[in-house]
Amino acid sequence: MKLRNINRAQLLDYVAAQVGNFFPDHLGDARAFINSDLDETLERLERCINGVRMWPRATFDYLHSSQYCIFVYYLANTIWRNRENENICTKLFYLNKALHGFECFYQTELPEIFFIGHSVGIVLVRTTYGNRFAIYQNCTVGQSKGARPEIGERVLMFPNSAILGTSKVGDGTVVAQGAQLIDRDTPSGTIVFGRGRDASFGHSKENLMADIFRD
Numbered sequence: 291m292k293l294r295n296i297n298r299a300q301l302l303d304y305v306a307a308q309v310g311n312f313f314p315d316h317l318g319d320a321r322a323f324i325n326s327d328l329d330e331t332l333e334r335l336e337r338c339i340n341g342v343r344m345w346p347r348a349t350f351d352y353l354h355s356s357q358y359c360i361f362v363y364y365l366a367n368t369i370w371r372n373r374e375n376e377n378i379c380t381k382l383f384y385l386n387k388a389l390h391g392f393e394c395f396y397q398t399e400l401p402e403i404f405f406i407g408h409s410v411g412i413v414l415v416r417t418t419y420g421n422r423f424a425i426y427q428n429c430t431v432g433q434s435k436g437a438r439p440e441i442g443e444r445v446l447m448f449p450n451s452a453i454l455g456t457s458k459v460g461d462g463t464v465v466a467q468g469a470q471l472i473d474r475d476t477p478s479g480t481i482v483f484g485r486g487r488d489a490s491f492g493h494s495k496e497n498l499m500a501d502i503f504r505d
Contacts, residue, residue: 291336294351301352302328305365309381312388318377323369330372331365334402338364341403341422343504359390359409366396405502408449420445420461422503430454434472442478444499451482464498 293301306321332350338360339345345357352358366382369375379396386392391410394400398414401421406412411428419431420443429447431439434455441453442461451465455473462479465471470485481492 291332291339292349294349294353296352298328304352305362308385308389309378312385313381318375320378320381323373323375323378324365327365327368327372331361331368334364334368335361338403341503341505342405343500343502355390356406356409359386359392359406360404362386362389363392363394363396363400367399370396403503415439417441422499424499424502437473439471444503446498446502462499464494 296304302321302325305324309320335350336348339350339357340347350357350361362382362385366379370379383396386394392412394414395416398416399419400414401419401423403422405424407424407426409427412425413430413432415432415438417431417438417440419441422444423441424446426447426449428450430452431441432452432454437456439453439455439457439459441459442463444462445459446464447453448465448467450468452470453459453465454471457471457473458475459471460476460478460480463476464481466481466483469482469489471482471489472486474489476482476491479493481494482489483492484490
């Protein structure tokens with residue numbers, strides 16, 4: 291994958307410096323852990339970028355905030371998968387919160403291809419997410435009374451929307467701006483309007499995902 295305006299060694303130094311500056315506790319060798327799993331992280335990132343229509347294929351811009359947010363998540367998740375180092379993974383989790391307002395724990399398994407429109411204010415609970423998940427600012431996927439939702443494939447959340455509780459969200463569901471789904475299941479191809487118990491379902495003939503993902 292092409293790294294725009296930076297090479298691998300510089301990217302390694304850049305991320306390690308961010309971690310060191312944000313968390314100067316001198317505990318653990320962040321640079322060594324990042325280096326060990328950087329190539330696998332970039333491979334995962336490339337698959338994700340290649341799936342997003344508006345992003346040039348196989349090109350990572352570290353100054354593109356949505357791409358960098360996804361990169362930091364993949365890095366933390368990859369290090370956790372391979373080494374279960376809580377110290378560095380927690381620092382990368384907090385780094386993503388500090389830089390992007392993106393709260394997604396490193397143990398959460400986000401899909402191979404997903405899209406973040408604007409990262410600020412996004413909270414994603416640890417649950418099941420289907421492939422080609424798209425989300426915009428100020429959205430929440432969260433618990434309600436200890437229950438967590440399940441997200442199908444090609445689910446789109448517009449700004450300020452939420453999916454909570456026992457909700458099982460069918461493939462191709464669109465949650466409209468400001469809508470809130472609580473303990474409600476959706477059939478495939480549904481558009482969710484309204485909030486809470488007043489939420490209503492509709493259908494659209496438009497393929498909204500065609501503007502976001504390549505296939």
